[in-house]
Amino acid sequence: MTIFSAAEREAWERDGYVVLRQAVSRQKADAVLxxxxxxxxxDRDDPxxxxxxxxxxxxxxxxxxxxxxxxxxDVRQEPRIHAAFAELFGTERLLVSLDRLNMxxxxxxxxxxxxxxxxxxxPLAWPLPLAVGGVLCLADTSAEQGGFQxxxxxxxxxxxxxxxxxxxxxxxxxxxxxxxxxxxPGNAGDLIIWNVGVLHSSSRNRTDRPRVAxxxxxxxxxxxxxxxxxxxxxxxxxxxxxxxEQGFIADPRGIEQAKAAPxxxxxxxxxxxxxxxxx
Amino acid sequence: xxSAPHTYWIPTNRDAGLPVRSYLNEIDYWFRLTGExxxxxxxxxxDADVERRNAGHVALARAAxxxxxxxxxxxxxQQAVLGELLRLAxxxxxxxxxxxxxxxxxxxxxxxxxxxxxxxxxNVIHRRDxxxxxxxxxxxxxxxEMQSLGGGQGRRAYIAGSGYVGEWNLDLKxxxxxxxxxxxxxxxxxxxxxxxxxxxxxxxxxxxxxxxxADQVDYSNEQGFYMPDAGNMGIRQLHLLFPSLPSNxxxxxxxxxxxxxxxxxxxxYHQRRVVHEYHSGRKxxxxxxxxxxxxxxxxxxxxxxxxxxxxxxxxxGELRLDGNFQDAAAAALSTLADADLPGRRQALxxxxxxxxxxxxPNQAGELSDRLDAVLAACRxxxxxxxxxxxxxxxxxxxxxxxxxxxxxxxxxxxxx
Numbered sequence: 001m002t003i004f005s006a007a008e009r010e011a012w013e014r015d016g017y018v019v020l021r022q023a024v025s026r027q028k029a030d031a032v033l034x035x036x037x038x039x040x041x042x043d044r045d046d047p048x049x050x051x052x053x054x055x056x057x058x059x060x061x062x063x064x065x066x067x068x069x070x071x072x073x074d075v076r077q078e079p080r081i082h083a084a085f086a087e088l089f090g091t092e093r094l095l096v097s098l099d100r101l102n103m104x105x106x107x108x109x110x111x112x113x114x115x116x117x118x119x120x121x122x123p124l125a126w127p128l129p130l131a132v133g134g135v136l137c138l139a140d141t142s143a144e145q146g147g148f149q150x151x152x153x154x155x156x157x158x159x160x161x162x163x164x165x166x167x168x169x170x171x172x173x174x175x176x177x178x179x180x181x182x183x184x185p186g187n188a189g190d191l192i193i194w195n196v197g198v199l200h201s202s203s204r205n206r207t208d209r210p211r212v213a214x215x216x217x218x219x220x221x222x223x224x225x226x227x228x229x230x231x232x233x234x235x236x237x238x239x240x241x242x243x244x245e246q247g248f249i250a251d252p253r254g255i256e257q258a259k260a261a262p263x264x265x266x267x268x269x270x271x272x273x274x275x276x277x278x279x
Numbered sequence: 280x281x282s283a284p285h286t287y288w289i290p291t292n293r294d295a296g297l298p299v300r301s302y303l304n305e306i307d308y309w310f311r312l313t314g315e316x317x318x319x320x321x322x323x324x325x326d327a328d329v330e331r332r333n334a335g336h337v338a339l340a341r342a343a344x345x346x347x348x349x350x351x352x353x354x355x356x357q358q359a360v361l362g363e364l365l366r367l368a369x370x371x372x373x374x375x376x377x378x379x380x381x382x383x384x385x386x387x388x389x390x391x392x393x394x395x396x397x398x399x400x401x402n403v404i405h406r407r408d409x410x411x412x413x414x415x416x417x418x419x420x421x422x423x424e425m426q427s428l429g430g431g432q433g434r435r436a437y438i439a440g441s442g443y444v445g446e447w448n449l450d451l452k453x454x455x456x457x458x459x460x461x462x463x464x465x466x467x468x469x470x471x472x473x474x475x476x477x478x479x480x481x482x483x484x485x486x487x488x489x490x491x492x493a494d495q496v497d498y499s500n501e502q503g504f505y506m507p508d509a510g511n512m513g514i515r516q517l518h519l520l521f522p523s524l525p526s527n528x529x530x531x532x533x534x535x536x537x538x539x540x541x542x543x544x545x546x547x548y549h550q551r552r553v554v555h556e557y558h559s560g561r562k563x564x565x566x567x568x569x570x571x572x573x574x575x576x577x578x579x580x581x582x583x584x585x586x587x588x589x590x591x592x593x594x595x596g597e598l599r600l601d602g603n604f605q606d607a608a609a610a611a612l613s614t615l616a617d618a619d620l621p622g623r624r625q626a627l628x629x630x631x632x633x634x635x636x637x638x639x640p641n642q643a644g645e646l647s648d649r650l651d652a653v654l655a656a657c658r659x660x661x662x663x664x665x666x667x668x669x670x671x672x673x674x675x676x677x678x679x680x681x682x683x684x685x686x687x688x689x690x691x692x693x694x695x
Contacts, residue, residue: 093335
């Protein structure tokens with residue numbers, strides 16, 4: 001049985017993104033939320049605290065530097081998510097990303113994140129890299145709630161868009177007419193998957209509820225170098241933050257590293273991390 | 280897997296992530312222009328590590344281009360399909376060495392593509408090599424090939440292609456680093472008149488620098504034969520008529536072109552070059568590379584003579600492409616394989632000592648000591664080619680007749 005319908009596959013090809021409905025249950029999504037609010041030391045029901053980011057945190061990125069909570073691993077090793085990516089890639093031999101969370105509170109006059117439509121890739125790279133991104137809605141997220149937005153079909157006209165960028169403007173941040181941008185809503189547990197050639201970002205939150213999400217994607221295991229596979233296992237084993245290439249500061253409190261044991265992995269989870277081989 | 284009138288092939292024995300990413304752009308472009316899906320086959324002859332990485336690249340490509348058919352076919356699967364074809368056509372399994380052997384073999388690459396294409400009912404094949412990629416700011420070669428080979432009115436070309444920019448495609452670069460004069464010595468040893476050496480150099484060097492600026496098309500005629508590079512071309516029908524010389528001799532995969540030249544078939548040479556990247560580290564063991572040059576030294580006069588003989592008979596109206604060509608070509612080649620052995624031995628000795636020895640003195644000494652064996656290996660290559668030419672109509676016919684079964688086997692491999 002296929003995960004995506006013919007219409008969804010057509011949309012994936014045409015628009016460069018697709019929504020996997022009920023990728024995980026609401027309960028699983030909510031468990032991640034509990035972990036996130038505890039990590040941020042915020043009350044999920046107290047709006048005044050949503051802007052009180054830790055001092056070490058980079059201002060207003062929205063990125064939450066939590067990686068290894070059991071609930072996050074439960075998302076990563078969810079069979080339905082693996083099946084969806086396996087369908088897109090045409091192989092079950094995949095590894096899962098070790099990525100972070102996002103919390104985008106409602107825009108205020110003094111804290112008004114507008115969203116910045118961008119590429120995750122270098123648009124001048126030739127040929128363009130092939131990869132897939134993914135973000136899981138941890139709560140119901142309306143189109144106005146600061147969630148995923150993108151320019152459908154932009155992956156098919158990267159060169160044209162780059163050619164039209166005004167001189168001096170960063171190439172990864174083209175100015176796109178608002179009319180071309182689509183806000184993508186989702187329910188708790190829905191996973192939005194996009195082709196990295198698609199212009200995208202989180203968006204301005206015009207509601208009174210925060211947007212909350214976990215980034216999770218997969219890649220063919222055979223494209224990951226052995227050294228990287230070993231490093232991934234080390235990150236999991238020591239509850240260590242895996243990324244810093246985007247300048248997000250790791251939690252100096254060392255809350256995750258202080259945990260006595262790594263997250264529990266299922267058989268699928270062990271393969272998706274790279275501990276066990278797919279063969 | 281369905282049949283496909285046009286198929287796209289990238290043979291490789293290395294990590295092919297970059298060329299796959301690159302060339303999918305032109306296949307996707309053609310799909311958007313016409314709605315026609317052209318299946319891409321990555322024919323992988325690499326080791327297990329290469330196979331594993333290429334499987335990953337193909338998986339990424341499938342996700343990014345879900346509307347295209349992208350197949351990764353390992354050597355094991357290639358051999359299984361072609362082994363079955365040999366069985367169906369009642370030829371011995373040993374013939375696989377001429378079609379899909381393990382290890383580098385220029386001529387066999389074209390042969391396996393051709394037979395897979397026959398099973399796919401593919402009258403036009405498009406080939407790109409895995410040490411090349413598309414040139415930026417250049418129209419797609421595939422578009423030209425489709426317009427030139429794929430349809431339209433009037434007299435269509437049988438071959439459409441171009442060359443490379445970037446590193447020289449002619450495998451003389453290591454020698455030129457020793458001395459530029461070796462370029463001329465090489466062509467002298469090949470029997471080319473010294474007055475032409477400079478123009479050959481300028482042709483190769485000029486192509487290597489000629490970034491695209493406008494379309495210009497040249498057609499082969501009596502005065503000139505434009506030869507596209509094997510890694511940037513499309514072929515119509517000829518692959519179903521002629522096999523390539525099953526040898527790792529340099530230019531063995533051009534033997535189809537040479538036979539086409541005998542009949543004066545139209546070859547269209549365009550300016551949409553692809554970028555060629557030279558892998559200097561690939562010759563850790565230089566002997567296969569040296570042997571490919573040495574064999575070319577013997578091959579060239581033999582195939583020039585073959586082309587002349589066939590052309591003379593074709594001009595007399597004695598040969599027909601769709602009739603008695605294969606038998607005539609095989610007979611002529613069998614004779615030429617044993618012709619002028621003292622002269623050819625002398626030419627080989629001169630080339631090995633005077634050219635190869637300039638860069639590889641130890642290997643040159645070794646080859647000089649077994650010159651008769653080298654010449655015997657060359658002769659055997661030609662006899663093998665003659666046998667394969669004779670067998671080709673039956674092999675192609677069996678591939679077409681049993682296409683559904685062979686395509687299913689090919690698709691099974693594509694699921695890796």
